[in-house]
Amino acid sequence: MTLKSFNFFKILEKDNKELVHSAFLKHLMEFDKTFYTEFIKTEKNFLEPKLEKQYSLSKKEKGRLDIVAISEDNSTLVVFENKFKSFPYREQILLYDKILKKHHKDKIIIKLLICFDKRFVENYPGWIIADYGDLLLFIEKHYSMHSQEDHSIFVRHYYNALSDYFQKYRKLEQDFGELFSDLSNDTNKFWLKLFYSALKVRLESYMAKNDIDADIYVNNGNTTVPLINIVPKAWNIEDNELLIQMQGNDIKFYSHSKNIFFLSDIKGFAQKQFSDMPYEYKRETKRQSKTQFILKTKLLHDRTSINVDYLFNHIVRFYIRLNENVILRYVQTKTSN
Known part of the structure; x- marks a missing residue:
């Protein structure tokens, strides 16, 4: 592996793990206020986000939301669904909405979904749809790609790993024969x-x-x-x-x-x-x-x-x-x- 291709996520073979990408989104929500104001589009202050939050709808029906965060004044909930290995299906969105209606009906809910390509996603009412291209642009705008400060190095390595996947996707979508x-x-x-x-x-x-x-x-x-x-x-x-x-x-x-x-x-x-x-x-x-x-x-x-x-x-x-x-x-x- 050359120095140029050296990447923490690839070395640890975590670059294709959906949970790792969800954890990075959670990290941005915890440590970067601009991620809320510019990507999620809210000025509220939020408590620490929770990863893979489990919910029960009945004895037999359960569901999980990838990331949830409640505002400090308890009025607003941010839900972030990350689809790295698939595209969202209608039955999944209906389940998420059912969970939110039962467990958070008294809150203002900001619902976001991110995947490889928002063009493939239906227009689900109330959901903000983004793709990894949008996330890469946010990182490019707000983080230095050259700083040697520890956090910048961490973000840069994630950016490079995700960018490789996104570029590969753009190539293959034209022809994956x-x-x-x-x-x-x-x-x-x-x-x-x-x-x-x-x-x-x-x-x-x-x-x-x-x-x-x-x-x-x-x-x-x-x-x-x-x-x-x-x-x-x-x-x-x-x-x-x-x-x-x-x-x-x-x-x-x-x-x-x-x-x-x-x-x-x-x-x-x-x-x-x-x-x-x-x-x-x-x-x-x-x-x-x-x-x-x-x-x-x-x-x-x-x-x-x-x-x-x-x-x-x-x-x-x-x-x-x-x-x-x-x-x-x-x-x-x-x-x-």
Whole structure:
């Protein structure tokens, strides 16, 4: 490691830990009044912020806020949600708002959310959305990048570590096809999960606008190779769950079912509908499996470049094709019989 690339956070392998980035935000809130006045936009004085504050909504439902700070006069609460490894989802924001309504309904609440790219975030009422580019600009404006004073060195090392990540994000957002070359690499998996998270945000918005009831899961079960599952509620046929799964270079029409007769039936029906399409179909076996693909195709083919827009459009086309030509026709056929 050269002197130029020497960095506390990277040496300790903490530069990709979400909690470390939350702790740095907490540090700014504790020791820099201008962070409140210029970044958070409040003139109030606040008590020491709390990190990872746990809340209970019921015996079964709990939640956590990354950073909370109460003003000295107890009138105002600042909530800071930091999303370093994903983008915020609607269900998360609804949970945060539910927590605040129950536990802090008597306070003025300033709600901030920070992530890699505010352009991917929906306009959630009452939330101020920022990204790491905004945080880097704040640090550039208020901290010396050359001072040898201990605190300035600490801030500079954090700035450099975050800047490397942010620049890498800006590069990859245009084309992250290189990540598919080695899906076992931890760094590649970090970025792929992040972009799959952005894809989930886009897909959830599309589903909502088109009145499609569907659950979308990113890397559910923490799989070795990152994946995304799109599970339309209307695709549950006689307790046989059908879905779209994207993993690696494959996009699949997938099933969560052990009913070999149903699976053989739906696969045969799909083959008839797509006889002219270059799809690979699951071979018939005697072995029962709870999960298996019915048909699949490649995401990239001869293409080497890929981004969230490409994946979004590819999945939407795949969904429409399956829904119109397989699901609806299959259900109609069975109903008429």
